[in-house]
Amino acid sequence: MTETVHPKRHIEKVPTNIHGLDIVLNGGLPERRVALLVGTAGSGKTIFGCEFLWRSITEQKENAVFVSFEESQERIVRNISSFGWDFQELVDSGRLAFVELNKSTLAADVIEGEFDLRILVERIKAAVEQIQAKRVFVDSISAFFEQLRQAPVRRMLLDLSSALAELGVTSLISAERYEEYGSLSAYKSETFVSDCVLILRHILEEEKTRRTVQVLKYRGSGHSQGEYPFTISNSGVVVMPNVGMELTSKSSMQRTPSGNAELDRMCGGGFFRDSIILVSGPTGTGKTLLSSQFVHTACMQDEKAILFAFEESREQLFRNGSGWSLDLAEMEKRGFLKVVCNYPESAGPEDHLLRMKQVIEEFQPQRIAVDSLSALERVISVRSFREFVISLTSHIKQLQVAGFFTNTTATLLGGESITETHISTLTDSILLLRYVETGGRMRRGMTVIKMRGSDHEKEIVEYSITGKGLELGKPFRGVESIMTGSPRAVTEMERDVLRKMVH
Amino acid sequence: MSKSYRFVLYLFDELPEESAAYFNLRRLCEEYLNGLYDLKVVDLRTSPELANEKDIFATPTVDREAPEPVTRIVGDLSDPETAALHLGFKTHPHKKGN
Structure with missing residues (x-):
């Protein structure tokens, strides 16, 4: 199965409807592709992802699947309710489905030898097909890879990405990074795999918290350069794009x-x-x-x-x-x-x-x-x-x-x-x-x-x-250098000289 | 239950006979447990609901359901030494336990 890569291939975009973000993204996330959301702990990845799903479902009437490697469905539903997003209702009405990969209470998960992730893809696929979802948020791939330690992360992420692409869904995958600047994420290869990479930053600058979002790359599309500040308000994320206005x-x-x-x-x-x-x-x-x-x-x-x-x-x-x-x-x-x-x-x-x-x-x-x-x-x-x-x-x-x-x-x-x-x-x-x-x-x-x-x-x-x-x-009259802060009186003669210089 | 060891091997779209994990697990059990064990093989292709219930994200996966604590190993157990250690057949390298 080969795909013809055309340099001017038109990228269809899916608006996130997150305030200001679509301006930075020149329209939205790449449709039926995988975008990566990278950030340190507390940088707002989960909120970004949740809002993406919430707005897709409620404003664009597109169902969604939340694949959680970290928190339980119950906790996510509870945490996100403070934004006025009723995920439980979405689940009950069959518009949102959770795939939880975090229930494991086993004492010691050990990786020993070869394995494959088809069952993981199968679980996501089953959820997507059940509610005919068009959006997927995976949070976070790092929590998963951490368990796998020595595993070939790049290959697995490729498998997962192509599986998601085949399902015809637009996906956002979050990944943890450990420092705000410098190496992008724990697994360098992640960025090569995705068509679009967003970085969230959360830095303390002169005792004030500063949150920014940056589009690191966007395959086949233009995007705004640089870091754009955003804030997390009580109704969600608000990105402040300075351009375009x-x-x-x-x-x-x-x-x-x-x-x-x-x-x-x-x-x-x-x-x-x-x-x-x-x-x-x-x-x-x-x-x-x-x-x-x-x-x-x-x-x-x-x-x-x-x-x-x-x-x-x-x-x-x-x-x-x-x-x-x-x-x-x-x-x-x-x-x-x-x-x-x-x-x-x-x-x-x-x-x-x-x-x-x-x-x-x-x-x-x-x-x-x-x-x-x-x-x-x-x-x-x-x-x-x-x-x-x-x-x-x-x-x-x-x-x-x-x-x-x-x-x-x-x-x-x-x-x-x-x-x-x-x-x-x-x-x-x-x-x-x-x-x-x-x-x-x-x-x-x-x-x-x-x-x-x-x-x-x-x-x-x-x-x-x-x-x-x-x-x-x-x-x-008769005073100069007022605006520079050292006014001095000017004599008639000087004024004449100056006037001659100007005219 | 007289047999104290109980395992479940989860595969995906694979017959036990084709599975390296099945072969390796059987061999280890014969070597360390003298055949006194229960082994159940589940193909998640035919029972996908179990993947959600048991929270399985990769195959092959071996769960040692008894004795407690339940232990899970992901992978085909290709290194017998470490596999025996993780399955609890050995408590220390180079020393046979149980």
Whole structure:
């Protein structure tokens, strides 16, 4: 029996319906083939597999078989029920069947001489045929091979794979690995056998847990490269693919007011209604004021807005707001505003993101403010933070609403933060707030350094914070190097020289 | 039961006469047990339900059901020394037991 291998053979795919995973897999798992799921203990292999089966059965109406080498059917059913997946009901209604290879209570299993695995295949086959299953999850092949020690693992896995392929089922086989990076799994040959290899990782990074999924190979198909973070929520796995989203986001030329007429003028007529705006500056320069104003303005136009606060409590925000003539409490009462306060430390970045997405989904706002992003940066690694920002911005862009992020810089005068360097390319507009020390006085200056798709004011404008909010004054004259943090007075002569150099 | 040793040999789609495991097990039993044993051969092809019940994943598999504890050996018992050891005929290499 020979199969003609055609280089451009079209691979049929089976969607897993696991949130975000099919984007990373460019459609799903290879149909009627074997995919390998590799990961260390606790990396989420069983949950991935269970969700694959659950969604196949309930959403695609395809029956499935669970081949367990580890836990008993009873334990699996019990453990997985916390996700709201009723496997017992699936078994009772003949849509799911278990093949358990773990009941063995024999004192000593010994391998002595030659043997073959046809009976194992036969057992899986019997279960598949009984309920006409189209999906199989084997968990985990390592538990099985461990018992077999010196056995020829590669050959056996080949036998098992080809048997599964012959049954016409789409299978996912999990395998244990003992380290997160380095050698792929306990048995190197496993990866050669499978058409598709997924790696799950579970690493501790700066005291925070980080879970990622990576497609190592996908025979005959393109796939997304790199590691994608995922989280295990109470309704299952949520993978965060950063790709594929940006492409679908359209941009509009419609403007939306910032809440400050002068600032709108500086931006060339307001923010774009589906853009991401970053406001960066040291503490006390009015970032919270600007974000409060941003959401308040939405509400004034009968639009809905969410303010995610990571630094201040609801009471503090409301009190601050009333100090600037912004009645946030009233806006919330009228249902136009939702203020969500969270400690950055209360969850990992993936969980924060997931919760934010859920709130956004429920509330359907036209504007979203996050005050501040840098509060989150403080508690997670640089890489996680970057992924968090990418995921959040692409999500907001996809929704085509306006996002307003603040960033607190570490130094009072000038300077750029890690946050700025990380997210500046992702944002459409950047507003810098700075303290300016001239003539023995601290003043505040603001400038628009980026306004994608529009002209904007290039001057550095002085402003003050009053009971009416933020009041813009005149541009600074005769001072330079404000933004770099060391302003100095410029003489008339110097200015002439500079002007000549520029023009 | 006068015979203290009881074995079940599970095969798949194979006659006992064709099975190396059957041949090796018989020879070991004759050598160590003087024919005082029970041996049952099951072809899982014809009784597949037993594979689930007994949790058998490979063939040949030999279960020593008596004496306790029940012991299982997977494979064709091609090395008589280690096979005798695992079947409990010998308690120590180079020393005949029982």
